[in-house]
Amino acid sequence: MKNNKPKYKLIIDAxxxxxxxxxxxxxxxxxxxxxxxxxxGTIYLYFKNKEDILVSVFExxxxxxxxxxxxxxxxxxxxxxxxxxxxxxxxSQLAANHHLAIVTQLELRQSNLSLRxxxxxxxxxxxxxxxxxxxxxxxxxxxxxxxxxxxxxxxIFGALDETVTNWVMNEEKYDLVGLTPHVHSLLIKGISTD
Amino acid sequence: MKNNKPKYKLIIDAxxxxxxxxxxxxxxxxxxxxxxxxxxGTIYLYFKNKEDILVSVFExxxxxxxxxxxxxxxxxxxxxxxxxxxxxxxxSQLAANHHLAIVTQLELRQSNLSLRxxxxxxxxxxxxxxxxxxxxxxxxxxxxxxxxxxxxxxxIFGALDETVTNWVMNEEKYDLVGLTPHVHSLLIKGISTD
Amino acid sequence: MKNNKPKYKLIIDAxxxxxxxxxxxxxxxxxxxxxxxxxxGTIYLYFKNKEDILVSVFExxxxxxxxxxxxxxxxxxxxxxxxxxxxxxxxSQLAANHHLAIVTQLELRQSNLSLRxxxxxxxxxxxxxxxxxxxxxxxxxxxxxxxxxxxxxxxIFGALDETVTNWVMNEEKYDLVGLTPHVHSLLIKGISTD
Amino acid sequence: MKNNKPKYKLIIDAxxxxxxxxxxxxxxxxxxxxxxxxxxGTIYLYFKNKEDILVSVFExxxxxxxxxxxxxxxxxxxxxxxxxxxxxxxxSQLAANHHLAIVTQLELRQSNLSLRxxxxxxxxxxxxxxxxxxxxxxxxxxxxxxxxxxxxxxxIFGALDETVTNWVMNEEKYDLVGLTPHVHSLLIKGISTD
DNA sequence: TATGAATGAGGGTTCATTCAT
DNA sequence: AATGAATGAACCCTCATTCAT
Numbered sequence: 001m002k003n004n005k006p007k008y009k010l011i012i013d014a015x016x017x018x019x020x021x022x023x024x025x026x027x028x029x030x031x032x033x034x035x036x037x038x039x040x041g042t043i044y045l046y047f048k049n050k051e052d053i054l055v056s057v058f059e060x061x062x063x064x065x066x067x068x069x070x071x072x073x074x075x076x077x078x079x080x081x082x083x084x085x086x087x088x089x090x091x092s093q094l095a096a097n098h099h100l101a102i103v104t105q106l107e108l109r110q111s112n113l114s115l116r117x118x119x120x121x122x123x124x125x126x127x128x129x130x131x132x133x134x135x136x137x138x139x140x141x142x143x144x145x146x147x148x149x150x151x152x153x154x155x156i157f158g159a160l161d162e163t164v165t166n167w168v169m170n171e172e173k174y175d176l177v178g179l180t181p182h183v184h185s186l187l188i189k190g191i192s193t194d
Numbered sequence: 195m196k197n198n199k200p201k202y203k204l205i206i207d208a209x210x211x212x213x214x215x216x217x218x219x220x221x222x223x224x225x226x227x228x229x230x231x232x233x234x235g236t237i238y239l240y241f242k243n244k245e246d247i248l249v250s251v252f253e254x255x256x257x258x259x260x261x262x263x264x265x266x267x268x269x270x271x272x273x274x275x276x277x278x279x280x281x282x283x284x285x286s287q288l289a290a291n292h293h294l295a296i297v298t299q300l301e302l303r304q305s306n307l308s309l310r311x312x313x314x315x316x317x318x319x320x321x322x323x324x325x326x327x328x329x330x331x332x333x334x335x336x337x338x339x340x341x342x343x344x345x346x347x348x349x350i351f352g353a354l355d356e357t358v359t360n361w362v363m364n365e366e367k368y369d370l371v372g373l374t375p376h377v378h379s380l381l382i383k384g385i386s387t388d
Numbered sequence: 389m390k391n392n393k394p395k396y397k398l399i400i401d402a403x404x405x406x407x408x409x410x411x412x413x414x415x416x417x418x419x420x421x422x423x424x425x426x427x428x429g430t431i432y433l434y435f436k437n438k439e440d441i442l443v444s445v446f447e448x449x450x451x452x453x454x455x456x457x458x459x460x461x462x463x464x465x466x467x468x469x470x471x472x473x474x475x476x477x478x479x480s481q482l483a484a485n486h487h488l489a490i491v492t493q494l495e496l497r498q499s500n501l502s503l504r505x506x507x508x509x510x511x512x513x514x515x516x517x518x519x520x521x522x523x524x525x526x527x528x529x530x531x532x533x534x535x536x537x538x539x540x541x542x543x544i545f546g547a548l549d550e551t552v553t554n555w556v557m558n559e560e561k562y563d564l565v566g567l568t569p570h571v572h573s574l575l576i577k578g579i580s581t582d
Numbered sequence: 583m584k585n586n587k588p589k590y591k592l593i594i595d596a597x598x599x600x601x602x603x604x605x606x607x608x609x610x611x612x613x614x615x616x617x618x619x620x621x622x623g624t625i626y627l628y629f630k631n632k633e634d635i636l637v638s639v640f641e642x643x644x645x646x647x648x649x650x651x652x653x654x655x656x657x658x659x660x661x662x663x664x665x666x667x668x669x670x671x672x673x674s675q676l677a678a679n680h681h682l683a684i685v686t687q688l689e690l691r692q693s694n695l696s697l698r699x700x701x702x703x704x705x706x707x708x709x710x711x712x713x714x715x716x717x718x719x720x721x722x723x724x725x726x727x728x729x730x731x732x733x734x735x736x737x738i739f740g741a742l743d744e745t746v747t748n749w750v751m752n753e754e755k756y757d758l759v760g761l762t763p764h765v766h767s768l769l770i771k772g773i774s775t776d
Numbered sequence: 777t778a779t780g781a782a783t784g785a786g787g788g789t790t791c792a793t794t795c796a797t
Numbered sequence: 798a799a800t801g802a803a804t805g806a807a808c809c810c811t812c813a814t815t816c817a818t
């Protein structure tokens with residue numbers, strides 16, 4: 001219901017900007033309300049509490065993020081290409097959205113455990129996409145069949161996430177998307193020479 | 195009767211326990227002082243402020259953590275074995291210290307940027323150890339010579355970190371150390387069948 | 389039932405009472421809030437910080453004090469009568485307001501330099517009134533033309549201030565306003581017999 | 583007893599310097615101890631508490647101040663000259679001792695009521711000296727015999743004190759001692775032309 | 777006498793949330 | 798639906814004083 005309201009969207013977008021500009025701890029509800037052009041109290045007509053705003057930011061933005069990746073990978077023919085596309089889009093979407101990258105990689109991690117768990121819940125479908133690619137790769141005999149799928153998924157996600165975080169913390173000074181083939185190659189072939 | 199441990203150590207150890215039990219935001223200085231058996235004011239004879247306690251916890255505990263790994267890996271003969279040992283010890287040390295694992299993987303990440311940057315500073319030597327192993331592997335021709343070392347290091351660290359975080363968030367229900375050969379294998383050989 | 393006074397005024401009046409009763413250092417913000425019948429946080433909707441309450445008390449109360457004196461003296465015909473009126477009103481206004489007298493003569497002086505300088509700023513117009521009377525007296529040839537005006541103003545203010553402070557410190561046991569003719573006479577004619 | 587100890591003196595002198603340099607509220611006991619070259623605890627072998635240090639500073643320094651003035655005035659032949667000498671020495675002693683002037687005129691006034699009352703006790707003898715001069719002047723028929731002596735004393739002290747305070751607050755930019763004849767003249771002859 | 781490590785009470789201020797309008 | 802004034806709980810840190818040595 002609330003997703004259809006324009007104010008809901010106004011507040012979500014204001015929250016991303018405010019958090020990116022002021023940091024997690026500098027983002028008071030009143031500041032978000034001001035940026036969104038609504039009264040403080042209005043926030044509570046659309047969100048249960050402050051944490052709900054943050055979760056909703058993540059749901060909303062990551063929802064789109066994940067959907068884009070899910071759609072794009074589904075159009076590829078094999079697991080190898082799908083993984084490449086996933087990496088490329090993971091990087092390109094965050095590289096294209098400065099504020100969102102700061103919020104997801106740095107600011108939202110400063111939240112309490114409860115929020116972190118809800119964020120993980122939002123990430124579940126993305127992890128599902130990765131799982132699907134790995135499974136498909138095994139079926140296609142492109143990937144080894146002795147791998148622990150959840151573990152592989154963690155490694156892929158951990159590698160991408162750490163790469164993006166480092167890029168953000170280094171003030172986005174280099175070309176993130178350009179790392180795609182290297183990351184893909186390392187995940188596919190590993191580090192070994194043989 | 196009295197505790198002979200130096201107060202500095204008492205406070206560090208108390209902080210780990212209190213943070214693990216109450217979470218980052220539930221860890222008031224007074225709670226740490228009480229657990230350490232000292233007065234609130236005594237904390238400030240040994241630490242500049244609350245953030246300094248947290249940084250010191252990380253420096254102290256991670257300092258040992260890193261040193262153990264550095265020593266153990268240096269005793270191995272080649273990069274392959276060194277990487278295996280690094281993974282195994284990374285997992286085993288955190289698996290052996292429940293509270294420390296919670297603090298490093300979950301609670302300390304909820305901190306502000308300033309603290310995060312200090313934490314990264316402490317991690318530098320560990321990243322240096324990983325870099326060293328990768329370089330050595332290339333020299334030994336065990337590892338491919340076309341890999342981007344900082345990227346590889348990020349992927350290794352990201353994979354280990356994500357694996358431990360997931361283990362902690364899943365309430366440590368499975369055997370973390372047992373994942374060592376799988377993680378090692380994936381990093382070394384990648385996911386591909388050929 | 390509810391108090392219709394604006395909160396700003398409620399807090400100012402509460403502050404005068406609380407400071408007079410508890411002393412400067414015994415006047416916690418929470419005590420002032422309680423006396424004013426508002427929440428602690430409400431104070432900060434009307435005042436920047438605690439010091440701002442104190443400055444505002446002085447501005448508000450002394451503003452009225454000074455205006456009364458300025459108006460009354462302007463209605464007198466010559467500098468001599470104006471000086472008499474100034475002394476009389478200076479004494480009578482403080483004698484009529486027990487709490488205000490304690491606050492201005494004793495408590496507000498226990499403040500830090502920054503507050504003291506702001507208090508001096510508020511007093512400026514009063515010192516200007518005194519200067520004006522002295523100048524007028526010189527023009528009217530009632531007062532000597534060889535006097536240093538700032539010095540004379542300091543002496544007049546110092547004499548009045550010291551007289552009121554002594555009266556307050558002696559628990560207001562005698563008639564302050566009754567001293568008017570003596571103080572006036574001493575300022576006008578000096579101590580000498582010739 | 584304690585007055586004979588060198589450490590007592592060391593601490594008193596350190597206190598004057600520390601207060602003049604750091605202000606009343608910036609003068610922690612530990613800072614005074616450090617400046618005096620003794621341990622914090624040693625302070626409490628010579629002084630009951632912090633307030634006692636401050637009272638003792640005033641007793642010690644003002645004791646000398648008053649004694650000098652009492653001696654010098656007693657050597658003059660009539661009340662008129664004695665008053666002149668008192669003003670001159672009041673100004674010159676404070677003008678000669680920058681730190682002491684700051685402490686007596688500004689910093690010590692930021693103290694609580696109890697300390698202020700003790701300071702007044704120390705000032706009593708000085709007020710007695712002024713009283714004596716006024717009485718003598720009346721007896722010598724140099725001064726009017728209809729004046730209220732305590733009031734006159736307040737006015738004299740108030741005038742001198744206000745003059746010195748203004749000089750200190752104006753960063754001692756002009757010649758304080760040079761004001762002596764003007765202040766004397768105003769006190770003796772008043773402001774009137776006749 | 778002298779030390780200085782240890783104590784612990786005390787308070788200004790912020791900000792998420794509410795509710796009367 | 799919308800407002801925004803009002804609420805009040807929560808907490809880090811300082812520093813005068815003590816006391817075991």
